[in-house]
Amino acid sequence: MRKYSVFAIAREAMRGHKGWPEQWSSPEPKKSYDVIIVGAGGHGLGTAYYLAKEHGITNVAVLEKGWLGGGNTGRNTTIIRSNYLYDESAGIYDHSVKLWDGLSQDLNYNVMYSPRGVMMLAHNVHDVQVFKRHIHANRLNGVDNEWLTPEEAKAYCPPLNISREARYPVMGAALQRRGGTARHDAVAWGYARAAAARGVDIIQNCEVTDINRGPDGAVTGVETTRGTIGAKKVGVVAAGHSSVLMQMAGVQVPLESYPLQALVSEPVKPVFPCVVMSNTVHAYISQSDKGELVIGAGTDQYTSYSQTGGLHIIQHTLDAICEMFPIFTRMKMLRSWGGIVDVTPDRSPILAKTPVSGLYVNCGWGTGGFKATPGSAHVFAHTVARDEPHPVNAPFTLERFRNGRLIDEAAAAAVAH
């Protein structure tokens, strides 16, 4: 892998940038691999990278039915935070935030991790109680999260409307300063480049059509649109399509796939310094380095794989945005799009071994998967390599839906991911 640096750019500038090598190659699939990862999103590519880097497993293929990073990785609003309530959640998301910090250097790819702070607004007494509960739990777990008065919130995010006349006046906010955003495409590309450099095959336009199992029931490989590929282990990291893939191996997962929409405004000069989330009016917003306001909308109410949603969902979100930031009604929506989010009953992910030997699953991130990318990939690689969960993902089992040991952030916090 040719190292990226300002010097490399200078050198290339001299020859019209014609000497840059491929960031990742596009090889033909081999007969078989030690590990096949299904899904070339951030979590999948990251898993392959950490398998190679931390566990020395380089005979790995990442299979992608479309183009790498083209699923939720390339469709989300890139919010990063770890101020979750429960120890289990705080554990995995904070593991991730620690990896975000330094990921650019680790991958030699600028993923533009920007800890500009994530501020969650409290609009009523109940919100205040819930956020205080988070803040105290986070402090004792070593996760930064602090309480701001409305005036402090306004100072941190000047466009914020803290008028008492607002429909739901801002009563305060919880701020995680280490929270922020990153450049979603760069995360996929950076992992892809770094994984490929360590010998991982990234195979795009290769859809898995079946999961093969031997007489003992263990995984033996996959059928794909580009032929049969053998594998000792298969890790499914396919977000909204995970339940479809798991059913190929006869494993039922408690997942439902919903459309989630997002939109960006036309680019404007810097006006919005941080990330703001509001659960009561349900919306989240930040401004990209390019100048676009990046706004996350809610999910549609019905399950779907269509990657589109209703206009009324976007309208409802913009109602809320313009209520919190009345200066934005003259801004224009430039692009809107939809992703497919896989939601579990307790809104927490599943990163675990499955009843099928050699089959592992990483899914159920709902609307919150991007922030977890490095941490999820890191511990999932451990789970696949060692055939046992990393302590951080040990609680995120499939069994919890049987014994009732749920990790119900949604119920406990009523805070959107």
Place this chain on the structure above:
Amino acid sequence: MLLIHCPYCEEGRPELEFRHAGEAHIARPENMAELSDEDFERFFFIRSNPKGIVYERWRHIHGCARFFNAARDTVSDRFLTTYKAGEPKPDLDGEGK
């Protein structure tokens, strides 16, 4: 915004009048008390989540307030049919897509 044909109102109505109510044809077991943990998990948590035709429940909550069932293609979001609660699951093999 979907246009949903309500089998009770006998006309297509805007999605804004409806509330989705999850997968259809998952009957609450008669013998709740004897249910095993596995059976309870299947009943309460496991959903088919198909990429293709899904049988789902809707409630015309801001209309006639009835719960009813629908068969919809989750790839195109096209409704194949809607039918009243309690009516048998229609056989739609080969349709949709």
Place this chain on the structure above:
Amino acid sequence: MADAIARTGALEGRFLNDEGITLVRAEPATRLLLRAPETALKPLSKALGLDLPQRPKASVSGGKRAALWLGPDEWLVIDENGGDLMEDCASVSAFHSAVDVSHRNTAVLVSGPRVEAVLNAGCPQDLSLDVFPVGACSRTVFGKAEVILWRTERDAFRVECWRSFSDYVFMLLEAASRDR
């Protein structure tokens, strides 16, 4: 013992008259929310003096009393003369549910040539005469509130909503009226 006190509904004194549209608060009325299976419709119709409609979106009215089809087993009965609807149904022994909702709802009378456009500012249904003829009624949404629309004349609708939503509904009607 205190004397009986007057009824003071929501939207006291609210009124708007703009080109092609008029908004008036409806006079207080008695209302009955009737739930019943088909078997009880005959006696109930007899008791109420109205032939309870069984077609979707249908209503029947006689004098100051009307019954609106809300669902296959649900009707809103309105009596603008303050007749005792609960009392009328009390005599019916067949299984049904009659619940007094006289005060639950508030109504706004919306009329004028622009009535369809004004209501379509918040109601996503097709309100054209061929789809929503005079006499048609339906529970639906108006902006972020649930309402019941009842077309009483070509250019006149009665908009029923829950009491605490009436301020919002009236304000949205006003805003829509200004969109000429």
Place this chain on the structure above:
Amino acid sequence: MAQPFRIATAGRLGKADPVRFTFDGKSFEGLHGDTLASALLANGVHLVGRSFKYHRPRGMVSAGAEEPNALVGVHRDAARRAPNVRATVQEIHEGLNAVSQNRWPSLSFDVGALNDLASPFFSAGFYYKTFMWPKAAWERVYEPFIRRAAGLGEAPDRPDPDCYANRFAHCDVLVIGGGAAGLSAALAAANAGARVILADEQAETGGALRYETGAMIDGMPGWNWAQAVTADLAARDNVRLLTRTTGFGYYAQNMVGLVERLTDHLVSPATDQPRERLWQVRAKRVVLATGAIERHMVFPDNDRPGIMLASAARTYLNHFGVTVGRNVAIYTAGDSAWQAALDLKRSGVSIAAIVDCRPDPQGPHVEEARRLGIECLTGHAVTGTGGRLRVSSIKVRPVSGGAERTIACDALLTSSGWTPAVHLFSQSRGKLAFDAETQRFLPGNAVQELVSVGACAGNIDLGETVAEALKAGHEAAGGVARKLPKLAADSTERWSGGMLGAGEGAGAESTAKAFVDFQNDVTAKDIRQAVREGMRSIEHVKRFTTTGMATDQGKTSNMHGLAIAAEMLDRPIPEVGLTTFRAPYTPVTFGALVGHGKGRLFEPVRRTPMHDWAEAHGAVFEDVGQWKRAWYFPQAGEDMHAAVARECRTVRQSAGIFDATTLGKIEVVGPDAARFMELMYTNPWQKLGVGRCRYGVMLREDGFIYDDGVVGRLAEDRFHVTTTTGGAPRVLNHMEDYLQTEFPDLKVYLTSTSEQWAVIAVQGPKSRDIIAPLVEGIDLSDDAMPHMSVREGMICGVPTRLFRMSFTGERGFEINVPADYGRAVWEAVWAEGEKHGACAYGTETMHVLRAEKGFIIVGQETDGTVTPHDAGLSWAIGKKKTDFVGMRGLARPDLVAPGRKQLVGLRTRDPKTVLEEGAQIVADPDAPVPVPMLGHVTSSYWSENCGHSIALALVAGGHERMGETLYVPMPEGAITVEVTSTVFFDEKGARTNG
């Protein structure tokens, strides 16, 4: 001289109708009907903006919505500032104030242009490769710098005073586009009697007929025909004609979003007039007549001001009467651009040359050009341009190679052919099909009820277009029975030819800047570099280079980018893919999408009948769901703490009056009502006597507490159920769900009566004395009406459902009266209460008093993970019951496991210390991070009546920890607490009858 480039003999604007406006502070004159672009061009102004990345000087490229360059800010006043407005779309009006963007200090001298010199460093995706060292510098130095450099216009800095409107509409036929095709389709549909809506984004319908001088329809020049048909359609009842209206989004089941711009072209719109109106149209059939978009040629330095699309120059000339230069050159690969030269020449503009890269173009337009003595350089290419803030010359050489020569000009019109506008078709999920011969993506199979006609369907013959559109409109209207209308239509113009990708001098070896995407400064070589770096999907190329991601969404550039990538990959275009088209077609204001949902109409504010009284008596309110509830009633000089302390004292000493109207109420009626209640609640109901009440607990099927409330039995077959304020709608939905789908045989009906009843709670030792004088027909004695009973009778002469119940632990009543009587009854009760020194109290005091008694609040003590056992409500579960919702869920392993968090009371060692709600509880305050947590404080108050602070908490294994000492760690140190019972006041519960 005013408007030196206005040509007296050309155009359709009223020359006697001048309009003054300003651009960058300089005053100009234009004509009524001008766009900002045409008016500036009339004044010889081409330079209007700077590009995104290199800050290169830019002028208008187009005359429409596809404009990549000419973006300006329009400032109506300090609060009405719109960034990134297309000068080619914005109509001028007297006093219009426009400013250029993304330049400093000025448009003509922009320091940012230094980027252009450094451009070799700013190659595609360069930022992914650097700014990583030193690590901290990204956040502090690089990113802030990048952010300042990026962005275009300035966001508004104060609230927008304008209002916006929304309209739902239905029709038989929706036609998008008002050109020859759209008008024909609308006409045929209207004739067939259909309800028609026709939307066109321009101020006037006509589409390409604005400049297509060679068109004749129905014996009239195309434009005249368009105006005649438009007038005809406008006069019909079954047609709604919407101009300045863009169809921006195609959604499921033929719902199309339109935005109508109502006031941006007006001098001084009325203050209450909506600025824009969103139309959400549900159409039985949609006819797409969205036309085609001309592409520029890709060659070195093809971006100087004065270089624009040929069709744009024709529009400025033939419609606006403006010439874009005095000595104009043309560079084309297609036939239509030749017509621009002919039009200009005929208007007396000199044509420097027509350069056509095709070896031997044929046709009347070619002969005519030669006849007019225009130099026609066929088989030639433009390989460069000169000029700084305006093109001054072009370099031309034979395609076959040979000497380069320079030709002077002050404008260059380019055309590489036409891209059908298939955006909405693609949004409708229709599959696009690539036509290899003409190198175009055309509509393939539609999956919704729609049809594409005219140029957007690839049709380049006017006669055929009109015929096909008439047929489409006719059939869309279901007018098959009637006779298909016919119209004679023909045009002398040719729309054939064209090319995709880089032209001469911009090939693989070139290092020149040949722009593909003007606004984002993406060149042919950037796209090649992306492919070299392994970007094989067009989606990757697009994201890596940002081509097609500017505010114009690549309308003029996408096909070029795709072709260059395909060439590099040596694969056919369809295999490289076409980036999917997403809504919106052109940017849509947030305001239009918000519509009426601004300010007071953002969300309903629900108020009780007694709200105004509370307000008049100084209440401070809190939001509970959509409700405003009186929080506390401060008297002069009281803060919240003092007010609540007084209210708490008063209630227990004499009495308090509380507005409980917001509680949800459901009437459960029918012979099986009790059976149904048994299934819905954990409690037993069969044996509850008529006239008695019981506190009910409702679970979800998974065994966790869902809601609670007091239920009164009014008759054998009638229950009055109350729910939490927030829970009212979902509890009714939950009950209806089970009743309709799981227990349909039960003879029960449910009706919401939440708003039928105003509820006045009178609590305290004096409560009975207060209401007694007002009540009629109810014996209030303890024997006749014990605690937890309900009676129907009269109060103040109106009917009431009177509950004897208590959420405070005191003797108490809840008076339910029909809502319209609520205010009057409240005032009567208040008058009586004052005689006994009673007070009005709010939700905060209600919370304190119930906490003193250990009563839970669902949503505060419970959070969706708490069982009745956890909450100390095991007593509320009917022991003999064989089934109720949640029974099985409750038995799951983790829900019966030891160590669950259970509700307990907490006493602080220092009685004055009030714990913070949400604070965590630990056994060892000195444990290292992560500190093991046992639970958290759910409720905490100063209890005036107890004389010490009280708290409720969920603590692991709490029921076994009575008397234990635990700690609540706070940033400033741990607070020592003792685990106690949840009841802090009147353990015996004697006062309910006291």
